[in-house]
Amino acid sequence: MTATGTPTRPAPPAPAPGGRDGFSRLLRAEWTKLTSVRSTAIVLLFAVGLTIVVSLLNVNGMRVAVHGSGPQYLDRFHFVHRTLTGDGSITARVGSQADSEESAKAGVMIKASSTPGARYAALMLTPRHGVRWQVDFARPDTAGSSDGAPRWLRITRAGQLVTGAESTDGVTWTQVASGTLALPRSVEVGLFVTSPPRLKIVQHGHSVDAGPDETVGRATFDNVAARTGAGALAPGAWRDEDIGGLETRPGGPGLPDGFTPPVPGTSTEAAGVFTVTGSGDVRGVAPEENQGGADTVKNSLSGVEVGLIAIAVLGVLFATSEYRTGIIRTTFAANPRRVRVFTAKAAVVAAAAFGTGVLAAVIAFLVTQPTLHRNGFRPPGYPYRSLTEGPVLRAVVGTGLFLAVFALLSFGIGTILRRSAGAITLVLALILVPQLIAGNLSLAAAKLINRATPLAGLAIQQTREQFDTPIAPWPGFAVLCGWAAVALGLAFWLLRRRDA
């Protein structure tokens, strides 16, 4: 094909000098084959249309579960306390603390009253985050030394000034932090223990529940002393109670089966050693924690799960149709370098799928956003998303990449099998059936399907991490690329070996 045409005639697509860059002509030839078949346009339109319609169906009935801005703070713990009038201090040595959760808390507290949300200052030990100092749910809290129990803790109040100090021996004290706090004259001082719930995922028959699973913190205290400003022991007796009932619990009282329900805290004292248990958490809540968990961008683009079927069929047929008609022999006669021919074919079909994917994703995103806003997905819980945002851009372009690689996978399978019927069956069975079976499987097996099958590539549409995220965006995409690479590698190997 290096012959040059007669100069006087309008030349056929510029014959390349030398054989090396005949590739661009190959690309052109394959592009013409793809675009001159009317069904190609129909299939691509189908892909775009399905993606948009199914995305709309997906977001149409979605509603924000909880309205409002969510809690500003968490305040639930077991409190062993007595009343202190005027200035004074609370001192205790935390003898031991159970590692019930990495942010479990055991320490001393001074609090305006025993009402949840009342002002407080607290100095505490945590199993993994050392000594922490909190004033009135302020974020972030202040870190003290990074050691755990046993440890002496003390909070001193002088008017509006509260000071936290820690010590290893009760003799040498190191100040952790101090702050001002508008406290009434009479405050509650004492020991507190709490332990935050863990996120747990439970499968019930064929449905999955995710929710908080209670943990119980346990700590022992000794050398407990509440003193007045003059240094005398404060009068009165220790009382203990659970601060913050079930109603302040993040998940609310309606707890599905399989989750540990909250248990009341306890407190016992023997020979000056207090053993205290409690559940909950004491901390301020960052605004982003109150954002809804739904990945609205992924939902906006979810229709591609159906649109890809059209792309898969296109990828297969672009490989097999020449075999069906026997045109493949003409193609190979015109260009005997088969792998180059098929590389050009693959590039063309991938490019078409990529463009289709990006187009479908952009339209689907823009079309679904108003519906999402109408259904309650708006600030503060859900900030508005924009196409220029990094993760959104990755999701949109990634949808194109996903379809491109998926087309390559289908093209590879089509080339291996050379028969439309078998290849389409195999590709559709490969993509659709695992999705359908996943619902009947255990969580672990369903997760495996979402990690190991070509549909793992859809992870590239994620814009936020969720509790059930099976795989991160790029690794998921890499799994799909692996499938495509294996299919194409085998296809090209067979292409060299077999007769056409």
Added chain:
Amino acid sequence: MTGVQRSGRRSDRQRADQRAGHQPADEPADGRRSDRQRAGRRRAGRERSDRQRAGGEWAGRRWPGPVVPGRLPRVLRAEWTKLRTVPANGWAVLAIVVLTWAVSVWTVGGMDPASCPAGRRCDLDTTLTALSGVYLGQVAVVLLSVLVVTAEYDTMMIRATLAATPNRAAVLAAKLAVVTAAVLPAAALSVLGPLLVGRLWLPGRGFTPAAGYPPMSLAQWPTGRAFLGSVLYLGLLALFSVGVAVTVRRSAAAISTMLGLLLVPAIIAGLMSDEHWRDRLQELAPMTAGLSIQATKHLDTLPIGPWAGLGVLAGYAAGAIVLGTVLFLRRDA
């Protein structure tokens, strides 16, 4: 596909000879001889009695065409030979069984009794889960049933078939019959796997009668209905596929249409957030409606009842066959 051609050619010739044999006025001796050479002893005997009857009735008159009772079995035999002699069909039948068994072993193995909270029944529908393999097995059913029709169109062998048997309705009926005859035993065999797996393996995995899971048995009605219904489901699916294949005529298009009709509504339903419309879609789509026959528990949560669901699939099959028959009778091949 060479198998189809070869066998098709053989049976066409055979049928042409047979037809010749039916016209005693023309050349009875010739037809009789070639028939006898080809056919086995038993078959030859039956054909002879056919011919004697036909000869007696139609002697000296023009043969009116092949619409005669006793004609159908021969068309059937031809179609059966075509189906039987293509190796790919054997693999497809094997795939129906193997794929169903494999997925069932996997889903039963994936069922985790420990996911039930201690002391509670999580009420898993073990029968439904064990029968998950039908999702994959049905793909092989579709492939087999579609190709029985479209392979002849791909090679244009269909013209030879119709030249040999101009009664198109008989050809189509024969195709439906042989596909059903091939699929139903395979379907019965394929649900035997889930039954065995469920019966032998589940009790050891904690699904004991004490936990509310009596041993799986066909005698128990909802379970028996699920297994019997799954066989019927696959049989109806074969008929539906033949109807669609006759309508569409191209392998790739027919397979895509069938798998699209079956699987895509289920995927879309999974993505739909509006429960009302999701239920409507699931009760109208052939697979989601038809497979409701597999449910043995929580029937009130199904969008459509078990038998009604199978009825929906039967409706699709009937519609596709009627449409296919009308087109098959009217169109040029």
